[in-house]
Amino acid sequence: MKVLVINCGSSSLKYQLINMQDERCLAQGLIERIGSEGTVLSQKVEGREKYIVKQNMQDHKDAIKLVLETLIDKTNGVIKSVDEISSVGHRVVHGGEYYSKSVLIDEEVMKALESCSKLAPLHNPPNIIGINSCKALMPSTPMVAVFDTAFHQNMPKYAYIYALPYELYEKHKIRKYGFHGTSHKYVSRVASKMMNKDIKDLKIVSCHLGNGASIAAIKGGISIDTSMGFTPLAGIAMGTRSGNIDPSIITFLMEELSLSPEQVSDILNKKSGVLGISGISSDFRDLWAAAKDNERAQLALDVFHYEVRRFICAYAGALEGVDCIIFTAGVGENSSKSREACCKGLEFLGVKIDREKNNVIGIAAEISTADSKVKVFVIPTNEELMIARDTLEVVNS
Numbered sequence: 001m002k003v004l005v006i007n008c009g010s011s012s013l014k015y016q017l018i019n020m021q022d023e024r025c026l027a028q029g030l031i032e033r034i035g036s037e038g039t040v041l042s043q044k045v046e047g048r049e050k051y052i053v054k055q056n057m058q059d060h061k062d063a064i065k066l067v068l069e070t071l072i073d074k075t076n077g078v079i080k081s082v083d084e085i086s087s088v089g090h091r092v093v094h095g096g097e098y099y100s101k102s103v104l105i106d107e108e109v110m111k112a113l114e115s116c117s118k119l120a121p122l123h124n125p126p127n128i129i130g131i132n133s134c135k136a137l138m139p140s141t142p143m144v145a146v147f148d149t150a151f152h153q154n155m156p157k158y159a160y161i162y163a164l165p166y167e168l169y170e171k172h173k174i175r176k177y178g179f180h181g182t183s184h185k186y187v188s189r190v191a192s193k194m195m196n197k198d199i200k201d202l203k204i205v206s207c208h209l210g211n212g213a214s215i216a217a218i219k220g221g222i223s224i225d226t227s228m229g230f231t232p233l234a235g236i237a238m239g240t241r242s243g244n245i246d247p248s249i250i251t252f253l254m255e256e257l258s259l260s261p262e263q264v265s266d267i268l269n270k271k272s273g274v275l276g277i278s279g280i281s282s283d284f285r286d287l288w289a290a291a292k293d294n295e296r297a298q299l300a301l302d303v304f305h306y307e308v309r310r311f312i313c314a315y316a317g318a319l320e321g322v323d324c325i326i327f328t329a330g331v332g333e334n335s336s337k338s339r340e341a342c343c344k345g346l347e348f349l350g351v352k353i354d355r356e357k358n359n360v361i362g363i364a365a366e367i368s369t370a371d372s373k374v375k376v377f378v379i380p381t382n383e384e385l386m387i388a389r390d391t392l393e394v395v396n397s
């Protein structure tokens with residue numbers, strides 16, 4: 001059983017071919033600059049040199065065609081025929097209120113995805129193009145949609161309703177959806193294995209800290225709250241996104257600085273977060289390097305860590321206790337300094353970090369002391385594997 005995982009962005013496509021018997025990644029690749037000059041595919045296979053194909057292509061269908069050709073290439077491929085791919089799992093950003101789990105793609109699902117495009121105008125359209133292109137090239141292979149939002153669809157209503165006129169929810173579906181669901185689901189399952197406990201018995205705070213960052217409260221395996229909201233702009237300050245701010249700032253900017261909605265959106269999404277505060281970079285490595293001599297770089301880090309700590313405490317409250325805290329994604333997996341700063345002052349909750357154990361990069365590890373009441377883990381996320389597992393489960397059922 002080999003599952004192809006596809007993640008289509010507006011001008012890029014990431015893929016992995018996973019052998020489900022041993023969950024090994026046979027090949028992974030990335031195509032960038034689809035639709036413009038200089039499209040490049042780069043494919044990595046364990047134990048081999050990176051394989052690069054430079055080939056101009058017009059659209060995602062050309063891109064998927066090249067992926068399939070590369071996978072079956074006599075010298076650089078990993079399978080003999082496309083028929084060896086038993087199913088395809090597509091990452092889809094927004095499933096709205098339609099889906100609380102992954103689904104087999106049919107006409108009805110496609111219509112639902114179209115109707116969710118309003119909610120994720122940057123993400124869902126390329127996801128849909130990817131699915132259609134794949135269907136055209138592999139018409140008899142089952143395809144499954146795996147949603148970033150699905151894991152959060154079982155939040156209680158009081159956690160997802162905004163205190164706005166209720167008609168805005170009824171008519172326009174304005175509510176908290178939450179994102180990074182595939183990642184939070186994956187790492188929470190790994191944590192339950194590492195603790196040797198049933199996920200049903202655990203209260204987990206999962207911190208996905210990358211360029212985009214979100215925190216989820218997971219009780220008995222179900223997400224009961226999360227920091228991102230109607231869009232991925234909400235929650236903690238991120239690389240370039242503001243996270244939660246007083247909503248009046250938006251009307252103030254429009255009125256006082258005569259900014260258009262697009263200009264405000266550009267500021268909040270691309271010029272804010274730790275980049276906005278520091279004025280230096282959205283990359284946490286640059287901020288740590290600059291922090292000693294640069295007050296604003298240090299301030300950006302302080303704001304970020306403070307917000308993570310606040311959410312951890314808020315979610316410990318929402319969960320009525322916490323058994324474990326997980327750090328994942330770029331910052332969470334790689335920065336021991338950030339992890340320590342995110343847990344600073346949480347001793348009252350029963351969180352004790354072991355500095356030596358915390359000195360790890362990119363591997364699954366427990367980083368709390370033996371007597372820490374709350375276990376703290378670093379767990380590298382693997383959204384592709386989670387998508388492949390879901391795909392197989394849906395196809396088999």
Ligand code: ADP
Nearest residue numbers: 209210211212282283284285329330331334335
């Ligand atoms: P995304 O998928 O949201 O683009 P990632 O999860 O790949 O983000 O995380 C990227 C971020 O991880 C980068 O902005 C970088 O700041 C951070 N990062 C990567 N390695 C390190 C490190 N060693 N120390 C601190 N931050 C790191």
